[in-house]
Amino acid sequence: MTNERRVLVHPDKTALGAAVASRFVTKLVDLLAAQPLAHVVLTGGSMGSAVLEHVANNPASTSVDWTRVHFWWGDERWLPRGDAERNETQARAALLDSLEIASGNIHSLPASDEGIELDAAASVYAKELADHATDGALYPRFDITFLGVGPDGHVASLFPERGGVREKDLTVISVRNSPKPPPERLSLTLPVINSSERVWLVLAGADKASALGLTLAGASVNEVPAAGVEGRRSTLFFVDADATAEVPESLTATELFWTGSDSPDAY
Template sequence: MTNERRVLVHPDKSALAGSVAARFITKVLDLLDVQETVHVVLTGGSMGGAVLEAVRNSPAHTSIDWSRVHFWWGDERWVPDGDAERNDRQSREALLDSLDLPEGHVHPFPASDSGLSLDDAATAYANELARFGMDGLPHPVFDIVFLGVGPDGHIASLFPHRSGIQVVDRPVIAVRQSPKPPPERLSLTRPVINASQRVWLVLAGADKASALGLALAGASRDEVPVAGIKGRRRTVFFVDRDAAAEVPEALIARDY
C-alpha cells in the first residue's frame, strides 16, 4: 500500500474539471472490477459542481454500474431540504438526478426542516455512517473523498482556529458560528476523512494559492486545516495554474 501526496496542475478551470471527471470515471470502473460497491464523498462549491457536470457530460459515464455506488457528503449547510445552498441539491442537479441510483445509495445530511436539532442531526448522520462501517470503524472506508479548499485553508466545514479540526472522538460534528455563512453546518471530522483510501482535493483560483502553498510547506492543521488531511493510499491536489502559483516546482507531479 502506498501513501502519496501529489499536485497535478491544469491550465484552467475547464481543463481541471474535465481531467478530474475522466480520472473519477476510470477509478470507479477499476474499483468496481475488484469490489462489490464503491463509497464516494462529494463536496459543494463551484469546482465540486463543475466536476460532476463534466462526469455527466462524458459519454464514458454510462459504462459505470451506478447502482453499486454510494454517495455521501463531507459537509452540509443547515438550511431546509431543497434549498439552493445545500450541497446535496447542487450535486443532484449536476449529476445524481441523471443516474439510475437506488435511493438508499444517496446519503444526504439531515436538513434544518427535518424536525431534528442540529446536534440530533449530527447523531443521525453518524448512525447512518455506522450502518456501513468497515474495518472495525463506525463509518465506511471511503474509496474517494472529494474536497474543496477555502482561501483560508478550510476543508468540509472544519475551519482555522476552531475546534472542529481537532475533534477525533466522533465522525460528525455540529458546527456553530461558522466564519462562512450560514453559521450552522454539519461536517465529517478529520479522522473519517483521513481513513479514506483516496482524498482528491480540487481547487482553482489565485485566492487558493496561499492556502495550498502553506499546506504543502507543513503548516499546522489548526492554522490551515487542509494541512492535516491525507488519505490512506493517495492524496491528490488537482489544481489550476492560478492555484499552483505558490507550489514548489519539486512538488508538482508530471503524471498521475
C-alpha cells in the same frame, strides 16, 4: 501502504474539471471491477459541482455501474431540504438526479426543516455511517473523498482555529458560528476524512494560492486544516495554474508536481 501525495496542475478551471471527472470515471470502473461497492464522499462549491457536471457529460460514464456506488457528503449547510445552497441540491442537479440508482445509495445529511436540532442531526448521520460500515467500524471504507479548499485553508466545514479541526472522537460534528455563511453546518471530522483510501482536493483560482502553498509547506493543521488531510493510499491536489501562484519554488519539484498531460493515472 505508502501514501502518495501529488499535485496535478491544469491550465484553467475548465480543463481541471474535465480532467478530474475523467479520472474519477476511470477509477470507479477499476474499483468496481475489483470490489462489489464503491463509497464516494462528495464536496460542494463551484469546482465540486463543475466536476460532477463533467462526469454527467462524459461519454465514458456509461461504463460505470452506478447502482453499486454509494454517495456521501463531507459537510453540509444547515438549510432546508432542496435549498439551492445545500451541497446535496447542487450535486443532484449536476449529476445524481440523472443516474438510475436507488435512493438508498444517496446518503445526504439531515436538513434544517426535518424536525430535529443540529446536534441530533450530527448523531443521525453518525449512525448512518456506522450502519453502512463493516467489521464493527464507525464508518464505511471510503474509496474516494473529494474536498474543496477555502482561501483560509478550511476543508469540509473544519475551519482554522476552531475546535472542529481538532476533534478526534466524533465522526460527525455540528458547527456553529461558522466564519463562512450560513453559520450552522454539519461536517465529517478529520479522522473520518483521512480514513479514505484516496483524498482528492480540487481547487482553482488565485485566491486559493496561499492556502495551497501553506498546505504543501506543512503549516499547522490548526491554522490551515487542509494541511492535515492525508488519504490512506494517496492524497492528490488537482489545481489550476492560478492556484500555484504562491507555492514556493522549493515545493514545485518534479516528484511532487505534474501537469495535466503527464500525470500518472495509478492513484
